[in-house]
Amino acid sequence: MSILFYVFAGLAIGGAVGVVMAKSPVGSLLFMVTTLAAMAGTFVLLEAHFLAAIQIIVYAGAIMVLFLFVIMLLNLGHDYQKDLRGGAFAVLSFGVIGGIAGLLARQLGATGSLSGPGAGAIDAAIAEHGALGAIAEPLYTTYVVPFEITGILLLVAIVGALVLAKREV
Amino acid sequence: MITESLVLSAILFVIGTFGVLVRRNAIIMFLCIELQLNAVNLSLVAFSRMWGIEGQLFVFFVMTVAAAEAAVGLAIIISIFRHYETVNVDSFNLLKW
Numbered sequence: 001m002s003i004l005f006y007v008f009a010g011l012a013i014g015g016a017v018g019v020v021m022a023k024s025p026v027g028s029l030l031f032m033v034t035t036l037a038a039m040a041g042t043f044v045l046l047e048a049h050f051l052a053a054i055q056i057i058v059y060a061g062a063i064m065v066l067f068l069f070v071i072m073l074l075n076l077g078h079d080y081q082k083d084l085r086g087g088a089f090a091v092l093s094f095g096v097i098g099g100i101a102g103l104l105a106r107q108l109g110a111t112g113s114l115s116g117p118g119a120g121a122i123d124a125a126i127a128e129h130g131a132l133g134a135i136a137e138p139l140y141t142t143y144v145v146p147f148e149i150t151g152i153l154l155l156v157a158i159v160g161a162l163v164l165a166k167r168e169v
Numbered sequence: 170m171i172t173e174s175l176v177l178s179a180i181l182f183v184i185g186t187f188g189v190l191v192r193r194n195a196i197i198m199f200l201c202i203e204l205q206l207n208a209v210n211l212s213l214v215a216f217s218r219m220w221g222i223e224g225q226l227f228v229f230f231v232m233t234v235a236a237a238e239a240a241v242g243l244a245i246i247i248s249i250f251r252h253y254e255t256v257n258v259d260s261f262n263l264l265k266w
Contacts, residue, residue, distance in 0.1 A: 005170065009177045016181050019200055020188035028197050032204065035181070039207055042174060048214045048225050051232075058232055063203070063239045070243045071196060074250050093190040097183045104179040108172060116219030125222060135225055143226055150233045157237030164244035167251075 005045050011038035024078075025071050029064060036060040047122060049131040174215035182208035195246050195256040199239075206235050 011034060018031030036059045043052035125134035139147055185208060188201030210228045217224025246256060253260050 002170075005173060009173070012177065013180055013184070016184040016204055019197070019204060020184060020192065022197075025194060025196050028200055032200050035204065036207065039181075039211055042177065042211060043214055046170070046174060046214050046218055048217070048228070051210075051214060051225055051228050054229070054232060058236060059203075059207070063236055066239055066243060067196065067200065070247060074247065074256065076194075076196065076256065090191060093187055096190065097187045100186060101179065101183045104183070105176075108175055108179070117221070119218045121221050122217065122225075134222060135229070138222055139226055139229070146230060150230060153237055154233065157240050161240040161244040164241065165247045 005042060008038045008041040008045070011035070012042070025076050026068070029067055029071065032067075033060050033064050036064070047119075047126065050135050171215045171218050175212055178208045178212035178215065180208075181205075181211065193257050193259055195249070195258050196243075198258065199242055199246070203235065203239070206231060 015031045015033075015035030015038060019028050019035065022028040022031055036055060040052040040055040040060070043049075043055060122134065125137070128134075129137055182205050185201045185204035188204065189198050192198050192201065210231055213224045213228045213231070215224075217228075249261065250256055
């Protein structure tokens with residue numbers, strides 16, 4: 001279990017570094033798919049089976065294909081020019097991410113090993129309702145209003161994308 | 170397991186932040202923002218192992234918003250590309266003084 005987590009973690013970090021460092025946008029995108037798939041693996045290890053499936057279908061499937069379509073549409077596949085910012089800006093960026101990483105490491109180091117009542121509750125819910133029912137039951141009862149608002153958000157996004165991307169007639 | 174997941178999430182978030190800061194290609198910057206969203210999702214799933222299923226519901230909503238954001242953001246990139254014939258963000262300097 002633990003070994004598997006480290007395999008997925010390594011894949012995810014390697015893919016993430018690839019996203020930042022790849023020269024062509026298509027390469028970046030394929031590294032991103034690796035990262036997303038590895039993160040779906042960690043979701044499974046954390047007993048979030050539904051989210052792992054959604055991660056593969058929606059993220060690695062739909063959203064990444066949307067990105068690929070845009071790259072193809074704008075003909076950026078041959079865009080091999082070096083576009084990393086250099087000099088002072090890279091140093092500044094390293095400073096910023098070093099600061100963030102330091103704060104995170106300090107916080108995580110201070111809290112030590114984490115645990116709580118959630119694991120038992122989730123395992124019980126999965127045993128009672130199944131992996132899908134465990135997330136569906138609160139989604140359609142307690143959180144049904146945010147869920148419906150999500151539908152409105154998607155509708156607005158569809159209309160907005162159409163208005164922005166269509167050619168002026 | 171939870172702590173390791175949080176550390177992985179932090180590392181991925183930092184790499185995503187670095188990508189947004191150093192890349193000039195708008196699409197890759199956008200991919201890095203997606204990477205940051207995913208890192209936060211991972212930490213929410215890890216926290217749901219501590220506090221209950223609500224964390225996973227939150228990830229579900231985050232994914233929906235990310236899908237909407239990807240659609241609108243890519244539409245904006247396409248519409249900018251029509252004007253400038255490039256997605257290099259250094260070329261978009263109309264609001265720069």
